[in-house]
């Protein structure tokens with residue numbers, strides 16, 4: 001009884017520390033961090049749902065933009081033994097936190113899972129590995145349209161056929177920008193949305209809103225088609241435009 005209260009307290013303390021760390025870094029650089037708080041458990045659960053759906057066998061999974069590890073933690077507990085998780089995070093202080101999280105997890109579960117933390121931008125990830133699932137936490141709404149296109153192309157190339165990409169967008173950001181941002185900013189954001197909509201039109205797509213997050217977020221899931229169902233090459237090329 002006492003022990004479980006102690007471990008609940010430890011989890012609360014951990015979330016408090018991570019929450020403050022996240023907020024501090026977001027205040028310094030909101031454009032690259034893209035949020036004021038880590039994702040809620042409900043959002044992390046929705047983003048990792050496709051991984052759990054495949055979890056009868058070892059999987060290769062990539063997480064991009066992991067922050068303080070809200071989604072990383074959900075992935076590490078969902079992945080079956082023999083899986084590999086590559087976690088990419090551009091911010092060095094967050095990456096240090098993720099190293100600690102991965103080391104603690106591996107201390108508990110042993111070498112059953114391989115977790116690798118890469119401190120760099122996902123655009124610079126040097127890999128020829130393919131993935132069953134990619135979970136992206138990147139703040140696309142703050143990026144330039146070209147950068148979003150480069151990253152989405154990369155994600156879809158890195159997925160095995162049948163693999164899934166999940167990412168999220170906060171609800172209401174377009175309206176907020178229309179009210180508060182400059183015209184250039186509004187146009188940039190609209191162009192980013194158009195790029196993402198292009199991919200969603202050409203890949204099997206599903207979405208759901210997670211209200212239990214601050215702010216509520218829409219989770220998108222794109223599936224790379226299996227070879228038999230793959231669209232003609234010219235259609236795939238057009239999908240990125």
Ligand SMILES: C[S@@+](CC[C@H](N)C(=O)[O-])C[C@H]1O[C@@H](n2cnc3c(N)ncnc32)[C@H](O)[C@@H]1O
Nearest residue numbers: 034035038039065066067070090091121122137
């Ligand atoms: C909105 S936060 C999401 C954090 C975490 N996934 C969560 O849900 O709580 C976005 C994260 O992406 C990271 N990031 C931004 N641009 C990146 C890039 N090009 N490559 C890798 N990480 C990036 C930021 O440092 C930040 O930690």
